[in-house]
Amino acid sequence: MRAIEFVLMSEWGKVLDQIHIDRLVTEVREREVMRGGAICHTGSQVQFWKGVMSGMIKTSILADNGRTSTLTGIAAGAWFGECAVLRSNVWEFDGVAMRDTRIALVPKATFLWLVETSPAFCHYVIHQLNERLAQYSSMIEVERLEVPETRVARCLAWLFNPVLYPNVGSRLDLSQQEIGYLSGVPRQRVNRALQILEAAGLLEVRYGAVHVLDQQGLMQFRLMAEHTLLLDRLRQRSQT
DNA sequence: TCATTAAATTGTT
DNA sequence: AACAATTTAATGA
Numbered sequence: 001m002r003a004i005e006f007v008l009m010s011e012w013g014k015v016l017d018q019i020h021i022d023r024l025v026t027e028v029r030e031r032e033v034m035r036g037g038a039i040c041h042t043g044s045q046v047q048f049w050k051g052v053m054s055g056m057i058k059t060s061i062l063a064d065n066g067r068t069s070t071l072t073g074i075a076a077g078a079w080f081g082e083c084a085v086l087r088s089n090v091w092e093f094d095g096v097a098m099r100d101t102r103i104a105l106v107p108k109a110t111f112l113w114l115v116e117t118s119p120a121f122c123h124y125v126i127h128q129l130n131e132r133l134a135q136y137s138s139m140i141e142v143e144r145l146e147v148p149e150t151r152v153a154r155c156l157a158w159l160f161n162p163v164l165y166p167n168v169g170s171r172l173d174l175s176q177q178e179i180g181y182l183s184g185v186p187r188q189r190v191n192r193a194l195q196i197l198e199a200a201g202l203l204e205v206r207y208g209a210v211h212v213l214d215q216q217g218l219m220q221f222r223l224m225a226e227h228t229l230l231l232d233r234l235r236q237r238s239q240t
Numbered sequence: 241t242c243a244t245t246a247a248a249t250t251g252t253t
Numbered sequence: 254a255a256c257a258a259t260t261t262a263a264t265g266a
Contacts, residue, residue, distance in 0.1 A: 242265105242266090244263100244265090246263080247260100247262080250260085
């Protein structure tokens with residue numbers, strides 16, 4: 001798929017006028033980034049608004065002490081960077097490809113022009129920003145109030161948010177280590193959490209991936225005594 | 241196509 | 254954090 005086709009298939013691409021499409025056709029670019037490669041870097045000038053055509057990236061911030069704080073994953077179909085374009089013109093996080101990834105690039109000036117000349121596009125951007133705000137509010141809430149199982153569940157549920165990450169299937173190709181980075185939970189706890197969530201019928205654990213069965217259920221999950229009992233029973237059964 | 245090996249990931253302590 | 258078990262991917266016969 002070419003970058004312009006990806007643009008026109010996006011939620012915001014469908015609501016543009018012809019004049020907007022004409023300009024995008026000549027200006028949209030595409031870039032391929034290998035696994036582990038950088039998509040954007042903290043402090044560097046924002047030149048493009050970016051969309052993930054395929055693959056997946058994660059956003060993180062490198063702290064002074066050398067540790068990295070992962071913010072969130074960005075799945076195929078999602079667009080990001082509107083906050084940096086509108087707010088500071090400088091990237092406020094690092095973007096790293098978790099797998100080989102293709103990125104669609106919309107020049108900053110074009111993005112701003114769309115905001116000013118297309119009410120429909122402006123509405124899309126507001127919607128997107130608001131949803132991102134809701135995501136981060138939710139993540140802060142769950143980090144401060146809830147146990148690791150709930151954090152993992154909600155983190156996964158957010159990756160299936162239809163506004164931020166449209167057209168995501170039910171399969172999420174993430175190792176338990178990567179889920180740990182995204183949710184801020186040690187891998188051992190991720191492993192345990194996934195087993196509980198699987199026993200609760202909300203997802204299925206695969207090698208290097210999870211199948212999400214119930215996005216709403218994940219979003220609303222709370223750990224109860226019965227969940228740990230369920231897990232204990234499963235373990236006893238597997239030992240005998 | 242199948243067997244062997246290395247690498248990645250998972251599950252447990 | 255460390256370890257063992259499991260799964261996948263790569264290699265070559």
